[in-house]
Each structure stands twice: as C-alpha cells, then as structure tokens.
Amino acid sequence: MSQQQPLLNLIDDLTGDLHEPSLLWQLAAIILSVIVGFGLARLLRKRFGRRRHEEHQGGVLGFGVESFGRVMAPLAVIGLLALSRVILAQYHYTHVNWIKIAMPIFGSLAVIRFTFYLLRRVFARNGRTISPGMLAFEKIFQLLVWLAFVLYITGLWIDVFQFMDDTILPIGKYKVSIADILQASASVAVLLMLALWAGAALEEWLMKMPGMHTNLRVVLSRTARAVLILVAVLMSLSLVGIDLTVLSVFGGALGVGLGLGLQKIASNYVSGFVILLDRSLTIGDMITVDKYSGKVTQINTRYTVLQGLDGMESIVPNEMLVSGAVQNSSLSSSLVNISTKVSVAYDTDVDFVIQLLTEAAATVERVLKDKPPSTTLTSFGADGLDLTVSFWINDPQNGRSGVTSDVNRAIWRALKENNISVPFPQREMRILGPVPAALSEPESTTVPK
Structure with a gap:
C-alpha cells in the first residue's frame, strides 16, 4: 500500500461526512463537549481551591483536583466525545469521523499539559524560575507529541513503528531495536517523573501538617522520596529487562567507592539524617559554626543553608555541624543577653547614673520587661568610670546590632538630658630638653613686599 493511501482515506472520510446528516450533530457534540468540559473543570478547580483556602488544608479529593486541574478539561472533553459517539451510534449515525479526529487532539493536549505539570511541579516549585533548558525541552x-498525533491520524504510525522495530542496533554483544530503546527510555523517564512528583507532593503535604515537628517532617519527606525513586528505578530496570541480580555487583562496587573516595559525601548524608533525627538544629534557629552564622533556612541531606542578617547565604556541610562545636541561640530557649559599655566622668553620681542607664535601656521595645536590664560598674578607666549595661531579648533572629543601637541611643539621650558628660581621651605632650630653634623663633607677622 502506498504511504499516501492512509492520508487519502482520512481526507475521503472527512469529506464524506460533509454530505452526511450526522455532520451537524458531530459539530454540535464537539462544541458542546468543549464548553461543558472546560466549564466543569474550571468550576471544580474554583470550588475546591476556595475550600482549600478557607480550611488552609485539603483532603485527598481536593489535592487531586488541584493536582490534575490542568488535564481535567481535555480529559473531560474526551469523555464527553466518547459519550456523544455512543449516543449517535444508537441513532444509527455511524459516520463520526470528525469526532474520531477530535478525540486524539484533546488526548495529545492532555498528555502535553500533564507532562508540563509534572516538570514544573518537580523542577520549578516554590517560586523557582523556569530555566531556558526546561522551556526548550517543553517545546x-x-x-x-503533535508529530505522533499526525502520524496516528494519517495511519503512518504503524509503518514508522514497524521500521523502528526492524532496525537493529548492536550494543556490545547484544542487538537491540530502536523501538525497544525508545520504549525503555520512555518507561524509565515516566516512572522517575512520577516518583519525583509523588515525592514532591508528599513533601508539600507533610510540611503543611500541624502538630508535627519540622525535623520529623523533613526526615519523612526525604525518606519517602528516596524510597519512591528506588522503587521507580527497580521497576524501570525490570521493564527494560535488566536482571536485578547484577545490582549485587554494583552494590559491592558502590561500597568500595564509599570506602575510598565518597566517604565525605556519605558522611554528609548520614550527618544530615542525624541532625534531623536528634533535633539539635531546626529550621529558623540562629546558629554560629566556625566563621559562619545566621538563621537555618534549609536542612538538606548533604548540606544546611544559613542566611545571615545581611542576606548572604552560606552552605555548610552537615558533617561540620555534627563533628564541630555549634552555638545555637534557639536550642532550648531563644533568650539572649546583650551588653553595651558606657563611660562617664569621675565626678558623676554613680548610683544615679546606674539607675538612669537601666531605665533608659528598659524603654527600648525589643528589650524584655520580665527580665529587666541591669547596669554594673565594671572598672575605673583611665578617663572615667566604665559601666556595662546588660539586657535580654527573645528574638535573636532579628539581629543584635539594631537593638544595641536603639539602647545606645536611649542611653545617649538620657545622659544629655541630665547633663552627664561622657569622657574622651585627653593627652598632654611635654618636650624634655632644649627647645629646637625652629620652634623657639616667633612667627613673622609682617607681610613681605
């Protein structure tokens, strides 16, 4: 049969329906299915989206509607078209070629939308920008997909598949057809994408669960994602036809690799789970490790992200957090004591200035009132009396420099209002021996002519 014959048959079938009384019914069924399908999908998304927004959490049904909202419309159109085809057949309208063409069109649209949804759900979550590589892959x-649709409706898909199945490629001592390679690649890609999507959806659901510790949520989500990926890989290998017993050899090689060159990476992964399980660190804690300090924003399996008060993010390996000393300002209590030093002149009333500085520090909003500030006379300095003002805060994540500046400004205003001087260093210079001639001659005040 000529390759143009299936296309000619398709054109003949479509043009033949133009003279059939079922044409108007087919067009009406297509238009009505599109309107009802897209309208129903929009109504369901809006209804369950409003319910999830009001309840701040959703059940399984709401999550499913939200997840498959983009493919719900074309799938609904396909279902309605199939129903229309059955109804028209009951009235002896057997020539429904326009409906036969419309169904794979919306099927292709559903496949494209579902694939785009999976890609962006996995690789572009939490406001991440879509990379140019992902956009190119989507195109x-x-x-x-549309090329496969064209091959399907023209009847050329069978010939193309037969050609790929007959084309054998030698791979080592094995011979594999192009069709087998494409089927294996598609099965592996689909299963891995479904595993990654399920892991991402489970992680998002766990992070919104109330009453569960943050570290436990992270541990469960990481473990579930690893298990899903492992199951997807094993199922993919089985579908491809690879004997799973060969993985024992791979496992031995992996063990040797971990013992030699990958021990640091393995140590970081193990340390990540140790941190999450013993709850020594939690997202939101203010910590200092080595020369890095900031708020813990992410605890990943290999590293932890610290965000400094200046916005700079530091990536700290988890092994450093387990094996080294870590200063945690929020482990058991978020209370932090801060002190600032002040000097006053020696002729100042010490008792009065101590009370004055204590009251000035207490006027700052971030300073705790249930643990009032205190002022102590620490030393007798070379230029004045050295005092230390100590105060407590319970929000170290907001930084220390800002509240210290506010306390210093309140102290300065109190000192100025009570005419208390703050001494500054004064030094006298004495010249021993005869005065140099250059310094002893008086300056001339006459104007040269």
Missing part, C-alpha cells in the same frame, strides 16, 4: 516534547 521539543510538544513538537514530538
């Missing part, structure tokens, strides 16, 4: 995948 290529969309082109391949």
